[in-house]
Amino acid sequence: MESSGAQEKMERNPGYYHSLLDQPHDPKLQESIRTDLHRTFPDNVHFRRSADPCLQSALYNVLVAYGHHNKAVGYCQGMNFIAGYLIIISKDEETSFWLMEALLGRILPDYYGPAMLGLKADQEVLGELVRLKVPAVWRLMQDHGVMWSLVVSPWFICLFIDVLPVETVLRIWDCLFYEGSKILFRVALTLIRRHQDLILQAQNLPDVCERFKRITSGALVHDCHAFMQAIFLDPGSLSKSSVSKLRESCRARIVAGES
Structure with missing residues (x-):
């Protein structure tokens, strides 16, 4: 509070x-x-x-x-x-x-409401961050024509509720209230980065979707203390200004595509 x-x-x-x-x-x-x-x-x-x-x-x-x-x-x-x-x-x-x-x-910038523009934009921002920080996974998504919204919508819409274990979600929310929405990118990038070998084994679109479901369980996310340390180390630098610029460009692209 x-x-x-x-x-x-x-x-x-x-x-x-x-x-x-x-x-x-x-x-x-x-x-x-x-x-x-x-x-x-x-x-x-x-x-x-x-x-x-x-x-x-x-x-x-x-x-x-x-x-x-x-x-x-x-x-x-x-x-x-x-x-x-x-x-x-x-x-x-x-x-x-x-x-x-x-x-x-x-x-959360415009996550909820009729247009859900902020939610759509942040899913695309994650894609841009993956392109920069986990390029092999980004290429796989491109090769199989997988939209980011298809695999990460539940992560962002419900802020990892019923996606990750309860204790881990509570700690993510602590950071969300204290540090703001970019914490969601840190969590998502850590999950993808730590499991990129598994994701890269995917042979088609259903394979990719199945692997993205699998990466939200297991020892990594159940040890909430170690996981929270990882999200501040694994993704590296994630400045507010760079996230803001990506949000602006992704929003503009979505609006242009919908008009």
């Missing part, structure tokens, strides 16, 4: 979260959120309807409040896992709301 700026925003806006819940709700927003409630962490005992308390209620409240707070985003798939994870961690609706506001509003 402190490092992300969420604590300060919550203290500057007392009662704001509850005022969002008290106002009339958009029926379409409510319907979209309710559709995904039972799909959120179905194996977690606290999200089952038989749980007391059932965290589905808190999840619904946080998502509805955020949808009214940020009407440009509203609600889209993936946000349910982000909010659910925050509720599990913080055990408090209002805290979860303000942490989500910090993530979606400031830390």
Whole structure:
């Protein structure tokens, strides 16, 4: 809460979260959120309807409040896992709301919403970083015509939830709140760099996809302390200015392609 700026925003806006819940709700927003409630962490005992308390209620409240707070985003798939994870961690609706506001509003650039431009751009930025830092894997992707979005979308959309082990994800999120979104590139590059021999054995597109699923399990990611050390060492330098320039060029390319 402190490092992300969420604590300060919550203290500057007392009662704001509850005022969002008290106002009339958009029926379409409510319907979209309710559709995904039972799909959120179905194996977690606290999200089952038989749980007391059932965290589905808190999840619904946080998502509805955020949808009214940020009407440009509203609600889209993936946000349910982000909010659910925050509720599990913080055990408090209002805290979860303000942490989500910090993530979606400031830390992650345009990841969620109708266009998902920031999400699409960052997947392409990863491709550019792989071209620079793990060129053999980049060439393999080019040779087999594999789009980065095909293999890394779950990594970015859900910020590695249900991709990596829980303890490892929690440590990644610590860094995400403290250092910002470029931490996602460090994680992705480390996974690819450490497993490039396995990836390079792929003979076709399905092979590539299967290997990208395999590289998110195993000893490397289960030892969360060693993995976190690796993500700050393996990828080498990753300055904010270079990431910003890549984001600008990738965004421009995507916009030009869609227009």
